[in-house]
Amino acid sequence: MNVTIRDVARLANVSVATVSRVLNASAPVREDTRVRVLKVARDLRFAPNSAARTLSSRQASALGVILPDLYGEFFSELLRGIDLEAQRAGHSLLVSSSHHDTHGVTVAVRAMRGRVDGLLVMAPELSPAALATAIPEGLPIVILNAPPTPGAAASVVVDNMGGTRAVVHHLVELGHREVAFICGPPRNTDARARLRGYRAAMRSAGLTVQPEFVLPGDFTEDGGWKAARALMAGAGKRPTALFAANDAMAVGALLAFHEANIDVPGDMSIVGFDDIPIARYVTPSLTTVRVAIDVLGGRAAALLFRALADPVNWNETLKEVVPAELIVRHSCGPPRTDTIR
Amino acid sequence: MNVTIRDVARLANVSVATVSRVLNASAPVREDTRVRVLKVARDLRFAPNSAARTLSSRQASALGVILPDLYGEFFSELLRGIDLEAQRAGHSLLVSSSHHDTHGVTVAVRAMRGRVDGLLVMAPELSPAALATAIPEGLPIVILNAPPTPGAAASVVVDNMGGTRAVVHHLVELGHREVAFICGPPRNTDARARLRGYRAAMRSAGLTVQPEFVLPGDFTEDGGWKAARALMAGAGKRPTALFAANDAMAVGALLAFHEANIDVPGDMSIVGFDDIPIARYVTPSLTTVRVAIDVLGGRAAALLFRALADPVNWNETLKEVVPAELIVRHSCGPPRTDTIR
């Protein structure tokens, strides 16, 4: 490397200890030596070596973020929320994505060992047990969108149940009886919770869910498009409303219906989930469930900082639920009555 | 921290050097001791401390990424491309965003000192000179979407000129004479290049640009929406086509016209720039300029790795241009003729 604290010390005629004290304000230093050291440091464009500092002080000033993917607005919003909170605390972000299986997560976690103070892990496709084996001891961890895992300091989850209930309620109030659902990836925790919520809400509304109205999906636009096509190709009765487990799929479905000249919301009502930024800009603007994704990320980071600040008490795992609120826009309406059709 | 290489060495009855050799395969080790060490390491769930390793080997196995922001699909795509390439090389990513001014970039760069092997910097609002003062010596740097900066190993830019030329050409061929333009942030390099490209292409098509048809914008959906509103509120003649400097603004404009019952592409043609994933899913699907944003990121990372592998030759700054290709979808058509109107 380049210029070290030794160089600064030598040129300022002090010991390295004093330089360190000046730079970190960790102990009182006489004013004149302070300015002298500062001047030399600036002249030399000295920047402390973070690796050495981390090693010595056992403080990395960095958070690790492990994500399953980076595709789409959901993750950029999440990351944005985390970054904002981390930056406020003067921490950097170590990001690692594309980890779908236990092995991938394990490797990513290992790579972060020693360079982060804590971990934010989102691994919606891993079972809590699998996740538990992947995470190291001795490092505070906050789990995103998954139930509290043994060994984790905290977890923050979205109120999928509340959100789905609100959606189904809204559709039923509009008069819909036949509501189809596009699932997310089969092993994704959020996706499963939303499917469960949909089923439960339908049941409690006294409606039955036709098996052919539950369509497979994968959280991508293309997946939503395909599901909508499958729905249209279906032989039986067509539903009057379609509930997609996330916004990306809802947007894809919107396109499929548009291509098929099926009017939304006239002939088909569509609802999404997440309220990604683009949701209000598609036509018709998407009725969806608002999850403040950036807030979700920020909350998680804040929880992690709390665990960091007070290392004693994170044996009691705490769980936070981020609210999910129905946002009514223009992609839903009453079902067209049969007489008109 | 927890278990160190010393613990492994002691339990395996070898020296720490041997453990290191086994774990890194950096020198031949007898097979039986190798498996013994490996077994102990696994039993102890040993994970080497990255900070120590970095300090000692002067190899961080990490790349720093400095971004102006994280909002929207552009950045998540960029990050995705970078992450993919970095992961292939076994490197982690240190991400820092929200740096709009020289000071912010300087701070971010300092925080990365010693924990990364190289830097990927996107600071489109900084002048090359300002950028030059912010970047440290001795660290390979690749600049994204900005001209080569003194001190940088390489830069990769988008072919803004080619892209804008193709757009204007396409519109002119359709018969448009009055093409408005929504600018990006005034100090953003890409935004400026696109504005320049638009003006140049209009001129070479023999068309004049009316001053009131050049609208301020900020690269956000809301900015595009506002610009479109301003256009509609304008007293004079209305253009027949609108070219937005990025997709997000085009999407916002689309909404504004939809709200005002102005048919796109019937009454107004719209073009964007970037081809973010959502572009094909809005209605009408957006004609735009495809910039493979993930490829852009991947390319930049690859360039950085090249500079890393061969530290001798990056005094000759190299520049790479990512092509920009017109993608015709459904948001453009011929202008409605006056007689019909």
Added chain:
DNA sequence: GCTCCCCATGTAAACGTTTTCATGAATGCC
């Protein structure tokens, strides 16, 4: 059977900080 060499391993010195402990000077107290 002697020498040479190679191979596996150990020893110890980096790497660049922070931090504990020691030291000496200056100050305050009686």
Added chain:
DNA sequence: GGCATTCATGAAAACGTTTACATGGGGAGC
């Protein structure tokens, strides 16, 4: 004016690795 106390500073030991160098043993070549 001597003694306790505070205060600024320096010396040196961590922190957990990697790696240059040293060392010993065993096999090959004659």
